[in-house]
Amino acid sequence: MRITGAHVLLTGATGTIGVALAHRFVRQGARVTLVARTLEPLQALGQATGGKAFPADLCDPETLHGLVGRVEARHGPVDVLVNNAGVDATGFLTDLTAQDLRRAIDLNLTAPLELCRQVLPGMLARRSGHLVNISSLAGVATFPGLAVYGGSKAGLTHATSGLRADLRGTPVGTLTVEIGPVVSEMMNRIGRHGPSDAAFARVLGARLLTHLDPDDVARGIVTAIEQGRPHLRLPRRAAPIAAMTGAPRALARIALSGIPARAVTQRPETRSAP
Numbered sequence: 001m002r003i004t005g006a007h008v009l010l011t012g013a014t015g016t017i018g019v020a021l022a023h024r025f026v027r028q029g030a031r032v033t034l035v036a037r038t039l040e041p042l043q044a045l046g047q048a049t050g051g052k053a054f055p056a057d058l059c060d061p062e063t064l065h066g067l068v069g070r071v072e073a074r075h076g077p078v079d080v081l082v083n084n085a086g087v088d089a090t091g092f093l094t095d096l097t098a099q100d101l102r103r104a105i106d107l108n109l110t111a112p113l114e115l116c117r118q119v120l121p122g123m124l125a126r127r128s129g130h131l132v133n134i135s136s137l138a139g140v141a142t143f144p145g146l147a148v149y150g151g152s153k154a155g156l157t158h159a160t161s162g163l164r165a166d167l168r169g170t171p172v173g174t175l176t177v178e179i180g181p182v183v184s185e186m187m188n189r190i191g192r193h194g195p196s197d198a199a200f201a202r203v204l205g206a207r208l209l210t211h212l213d214p215d216d217v218a219r220g221i222v223t224a225i226e227q228g229r230p231h232l233r234l235p236r237r238a239a240p241i242a243a244m245t246g247a248p249r250a251l252a253r254i255a256l257s258g259i260p261a262r263a264v265t266q267r268p269e270t271r272s273a274p
């Protein structure tokens with residue numbers, strides 16, 4: 001997918017990784033529509049990047065309903081959807097509230113899939129598009145205190161692999177991004193939970209993971225979209241862990257490759273989303 005001239009719909013735009021992504025997309029010649037809840041940083045980022053602020057709470061079902069249609073009516077067809085908004089729900093399960101649990105699943109899993117569902121009919125009709133879902137290595141390896149967050153991200157990774165199988169033979173690409181720790185508000189919150197902090201200290205100390213720079217993450221994501229790569233895993237030293245987890249999906253892909261592409265593509269192309 002060519003980024004120059006593309007319209008990118010970016011969620012979680014005002015967070016640590018979102019800001020780096022917005023700047024990187026614009027530097028590469030894309031125009032961006034920026035989604036987050038809080039208007040002020042969204043407008044500031046819009047001014048800094050020339051992007052369009054589109055305030056929305058993705059955990060609110062009424063706001064989520066028809067969101068892509070409203071964005072496209074105002075700013076034109078979406079070429080690249082980047083589902084980057086996410087939230088941790090750090091702690092032992094019984095220490096979380098029902099609302100913490102619902103918010104993590106809604107924002108990390110339901111909203112990305114719903115936005116993919118809404119944007120896909122247009123992309124298939126235009127015969128062009130790319131879906132980017134920002135997952136986490138916490139969805140690959142399990143960490144104490146991250147059962148809910150890791151579970152939601154594992155779900156997102158798995159669902160994106162399934163979508164990729166459904167979209168085989170169509171011009172719509174998918175990218176799953178599995179990243180390790182980036183110094184951010186989210187990592188600060190995770191660090192305040194003793195068992196999670198100790199686990200990260202151990203893996204970082206053993207150099208199985210390193211802290212990532214958000215600009216490097218953004219550059220990697222944009223390059224992966226341009227190259228049509230299905231997965232991006234950072235830091236690279238975590239690749240063996242991710243490859244072992246991904247092996248069943250890779251085997252399934254090989255097994256499915258005997259199914260004619262038409263049989264796979266027929267259903268998505270005939271559907272439309274409200």
Ligand SMILES: NC(=O)c1ccc[n+]([C@@H]2O[C@H](COP(=O)([O-])OP(=O)(O)OC[C@H]3O[C@@H](n4cnc5c(N)ncnc54)[C@H](OP(=O)(O)O)[C@@H]3O)[C@@H](O)[C@H]2O)c1
Nearest residue numbers: 012013014015016017036037038057058086136181182184
């Ligand atoms: N940071 C890490 O170490 C790390 C590691 C692996 C994966 N990731 C993933 O990378 C992505 C970005 O992480 P980050 O560290 O940049 O996050 P962050 O700094 O905490 O930013 C989160 C962004 O999401 C927005 N947001 C939060 N709740 C929302 C809602 N209900 N509706 C709409 N927008 C909402 C926030 O803006 P408002 O609060 O104004 O809405 C903000 O723009 C996430 O999916 C995260 O899971 C992060």
